Amino acid sequence: MRTPAAAIAWELRQRHRWGLIALLATIFILGAIKIAVLATQAHPELHDATFALLVPVPLAATSLYLLAVFTFGIAGDLAARESMYPPRMLTLPVSTAALAGWPMLYGCLSMTLLWFAMRIVCIFPPGVEIPKYWPALFAASLLAWTQALTWMPYPFRGMRIVISIGLLVSIDVVALTALGTRARESTMLLLLAPLLPLAYAAALSAVRRARRGDVPDWGVAKRLAPASTRSAPPRDFRSAARAQLWFEWRQFGRSLPLLVAIVLPVGLSLLFLFREADVIVVEIVVASLLLPSFMAIFVAATAGKSSSNASESYGITPFLATRPVEDRALVVAKWQAALISTLAAWVIVAVAVPVALLWSDAAEPILHIARNVDGALGRPRAIVLGLLILAGLVASTWKQLVQGLYITMSGRDWAVKGIAFATLVLVTLGFLALGWILDSRYRIAVALNAIPWLMAAFVALKLVLAMRVMQRGAARGLFTRRQLISGAIAWDVCVLALYGVLTLILPAILFRRHFLLLVAMLVVPCVRLAAAPLAVAGNRHR
Amino acid sequence: MAAAEPVIAVSDLTRRFGARAALSSVSLVIPRGGVYGLVGANGAGKTTLIRHILGLLRAETGSVRVLGRDPVADPAGVLSRIGYLSEENDLPGWMRVGELMRYSRAFYPGWDDAYAGELRTMFGLDPAAKIKTLSKGQKARAGLVVALAYRPELLVLDEPSSGLDPIVRRDILGAVLRTIADEGRTVLFSSHLLEEVERVADHVTMIRQGQIVVSAPLKEIKNAHGGASLDEIFVERIGGI
Numbered sequence: 001m002r003t004p005a006a007a008i009a010w011e012l013r014q015r016h017r018w019g020l021i022a023l024l025a026t027i028f029i030l031g032a033i034k035i036a037v038l039a040t041q042a043h044p045e046l047h048d049a050t051f052a053l054l055v056p057v058p059l060a061a062t063s064l065y066l067l068a069v070f071t072f073g074i075a076g077d078l079a080a081r082e083s084m085y086p087p088r089m090l091t092l093p094v095s096t097a098a099l100a101g102w103p104m105l106y107g108c109l110s111m112t113l114l115w116f117a118m119r120i121v122c123i124f125p126p127g128v129e130i131p132k133y134w135p136a137l138f139a140a141s142l143l144a145w146t147q148a149l150t151w152m153p154y155p156f157r158g159m160r161i162v163i164s165i166g167l168l169v170s171i172d173v174v175a176l177t178a179l180g181t182r183a184r185e186s187t188m189l190l191l192l193a194p195l196l197p198l199a200y201a202a203a204l205s206a207v208r209r210a211r212r213g214d215v216p217d218w219g220v221a222k223r224l225a226p227a228s229t230r231s232a233p234p235r236d237f238r239s240a241a242r243a244q245l246w247f248e249w250r251q252f253g254r255s256l257p258l259l260v261a262i263v264l265p266v267g268l269s270l271l272f273l274f275r276e277a278d279v280i281v282v283e284i285v286v287a288s289l290l291l292p293s294f295m296a297i298f299v300a301a302t303a304g305k306s307s308s309n310a311s312e313s314y315g316i317t318p319f320l321a322t323r324p325v326e327d328r329a330l331v332v333a334k335w336q337a338a339l340i341s342t343l344a345a346w347v348i349v350a351v352a353v354p355v356a357l358l359w360s361d362a363a364e365p366i367l368h369i370a371r372n373v374d375g376a377l378g379r380p381r382a383i384v385l386g387l388l389i390l391a392g393l394v395a396s397t398w399k400q401l402v403q404g405l406y407i408t409m410s411g412r413d414w415a416v417k418g419i420a421f422a423t424l425v426l427v428t429l430g431f432l433a434l435g436w437i438l439d440s441r442y443r444i445a446v447a448l449n450a451i452p453w454l455m456a457a458f459v460a461l462k463l464v465l466a467m468r469v470m471q472r473g474a475a476r477g478l479f480t481r482r483q484l485i486s487g488a489i490a491w492d493v494c495v496l497a498l499y500g501v502l503t504l505i506l507p508a509i510l511f512r513r514h515f516l517l518l519v520a521m522l523v524v525p526c527v528r529l530a531a532a533p534l535a536v537a538g539n540r541h542r
Numbered sequence: 543m544a545a546a547e548p549v550i551a552v553s554d555l556t557r558r559f560g561a562r563a564a565l566s567s568v569s570l571v572i573p574r575g576g577v578y579g580l581v582g583a584n585g586a587g588k589t590t591l592i593r594h595i596l597g598l599l600r601a602e603t604g605s606v607r608v609l610g611r612d613p614v615a616d617p618a619g620v621l622s623r624i625g626y627l628s629e630e631n632d633l634p635g636w637m638r639v640g641e642l643m644r645y646s647r648a649f650y651p652g653w654d655d656a657y658a659g660e661l662r663t664m665f666g667l668d669p670a671a672k673i674k675t676l677s678k679g680q681k682a683r684a685g686l687v688v689a690l691a692y693r694p695e696l697l698v699l700d701e702p703s704s705g706l707d708p709i710v711r712r713d714i715l716g717a718v719l720r721t722i723a724d725e726g727r728t729v730l731f732s733s734h735l736l737e738e739v740e741r742v743a744d745h746v747t748m749i750r751q752g753q754i755v756v757s758a759p760l761k762e763i764k765n766a767h768g769g770a771s772l773d774e775i776f777v778e779r780i781g782g783i
Contacts, residue, residue: 236644243648250636317632321598324622324649477615541600541614 031121070107071150083210108140134188144199151206248337257344268356275362296400304408328533338401406531411539555604579743580732588732625694629701635674650692658691699731
């Protein structure tokens with residue numbers, strides 16, 4: 001390797017070789033599927049689910065992967081104020097232009113090649129004219145701007161995520177508008193062309209600032225805090241558990257309410273623009289209610305880390321590993337911090353949504369739906385349904401935050417990436433199976449009959465895994481007999497409570513009782529939560 | 543713990559990382575009281591041994607007992623009696639010095655506020671300063687304050703010299719370690735600064751390629767080598783790797 005350009009390319013290739021091999025395999029599989037389909041039908045009519053599987057899902061997944069690779073953002077803390085450009089590379093004896101330019105060039109070339117490959121191997125619906133060149137330039141611009149925004153230092157925590165989401169949404173709007181209006185290639189190329197040099201200039205400035213260690217500090221929190229609290233001596237913690245909870249809250253717990261508080265007003269402000277359009281008002285409210293769960297996906301990536309500085313791995317730091325507490329106490333603190341985080345985020349939503357609806361005078365469509373549900377189910381059932389939906393959303397937010405801890409706290413980088421890949425494969429296979437089933441009424445009938453059996457099999461698997469995890473935990477001294485019994489009783493109570501509510505609000509003629517019980521048993525978490533202390537023990541005492 | 547029971551008892555400990563043996567049949571007994579220096583070249587196995595003592599690594603073969611307990615089976619029971627300063631300086635950057643002390647205090651019933659305040663003043667640490675704004679040496683000082691403030695029975699320092707400046711090393715660390723030893727407590731510290739080990743340690747263990755080659759009181763080692771300096775003895779016993 002004689003040049004910095006070759007060294008940077010080599011490092012990118014070596015670090016991500018398995019992911020890049022998987023990406024190439026995806027392209028080959030899509031190509032093979034296309035050849036197989038074209039062999040039977042000259043102009044294949046794809047079902048919606050099959051189309052989603054064969055075009056948008058792989059396109060989005062592979063593009064996102066390349067974005068993560070070339071922004072160096074895979075293992076970093078997205079919410080951090082500091083630049084995510086690897087500090088080690090900033091000390092290399094090369095120009096800032098090279099540091100910003102080479103990864104951008106490689107990324108843009110990869111995105112361009114990806115588009116052309118996908119255009120060849122994907123099966124697009126007949127009659128739809130797929131643009132040839134501008135999506136390649138669009139993908140390259142998207143990557144270049146994501147790099148610039150990722151490498152930029154920010155004045156306060158979480159700002160990178162907000163700006164990146166804003167950028168991705170804006171770019172999506174541009175792409176969809178262009179597709180919808182069938183914009184000409186030349187027009188789009190002219191519109192998109194300036195984005196690349198502008199992104200390079202932004203990235204250059206970002207890396208230059210990162211190299212100087214320049215992190216802007218607007219001191220928002222400091223200015224907002226009363227002077228008395230700034231100099232106040234810290235209080236004492238009542239116990240080690242309280243101290244650890246405080247640690248986890250400061251480490252990751254504040255991120256979710258902060259992100260919700262930043263993003264929610266932006267979404268709710270649309271109510272003032274679209275208050276006359278009932279459908280859009282309902283969509284905005286639904287999106288607002290789903291926001292905490294959605295944001296929790298991003299926060300969960302950092303929840304399993306023992307330090308916000310441990311950007312390269314999920315390994316537990318010696319500082320945390322040498323706290324004189326039991327292994328499960330480290331996990332319990334994370335669960336509690338996640339719960340407080342969830343409740344704080346939902347308080348924001350519970351206050352902001354009604355206020356925005358009333359203030360914007362857009363409440364009528366929501367009240368109309370409420371009156372309809374009230375009329376159809378009766379007041380008590382309608383109230384229970386509303387509370388159940390709310391409780392489900394809150395529980396789902398908490399579950400999003402904690403369900404991956406058993407992987408992230410294991411400290412095994414390969415496990416974190418392996419699970420992500422396995423999930424993607426399972427989702428892909430699921431879509432394939434769904435498309436295949438929906439193509440035939442016979443198969444739909446067979447599938448509907450098989451659903452309870454499949455669910456029963458999953459419940460059996462879940463129970464077997466739960467027993468194995470608890471046996472191993474008990475053998476390692478992580479759980480006492482009393483804790484195991486309490487845990488099992490708590491799980492049973494949650495399952496029965498959910499089952500009771502489901503039988504109360506859902507008509508028996510549509511949903512059999514045993515089906516609802518299976519749903520409750522699958523929904524209430526057990527195995528992944530119980531596996532988290534095992535993961536910590538394995539990570540802490542390797 | 544019985545007075546005669548060793549603070550650290552490592553027996554036939556072997557640890558492999560892939561094909562490489564980081565520790566080979568290491569046995570070591572450290573009785574109560576005194577300053578024990580652990581010396582060896584880079585990669586000799588010093589940190590691996592310390593990580594076993596802290597319970598951060600599980601013994602593949604052999605056994606490790608610290609203060610009479612298994613540090614893996616009973617991390618809370620063992621770690622609450624050990625003070626540890628990591629070579630890695632991995633204190634959470636977002637904490638302030640005052641917050642770090644307040645947070646650490648909750649874990650140790652024996653935390654001595656007056657002593658902690660005295661140490662903080664002696665090390666010149668501002669309680670309002672964020673850890674991430676401190677220099678490497680100041681971070682090491684902050685780590686040392688929270689490792690000492692609860693007067694642990696065993697103090698484990700992994701390469702403390704790599705972060706501390708010469709003044710703190712010579713005047714403060716040395717004095718603190720001697721005080722701890724004089725109080726009947728135990729210090730185990732790894733270092734590659736042999737002059738410092740010679741100045742502070744009562745007992746020296748030399749480790750080479752995962753095996754203990756010498757473990758004896760410093761005076762005995764020096765007498766056996768005709769009064770040579772530890773530097774010269776090290777080169778003779780460990781050098782030429």
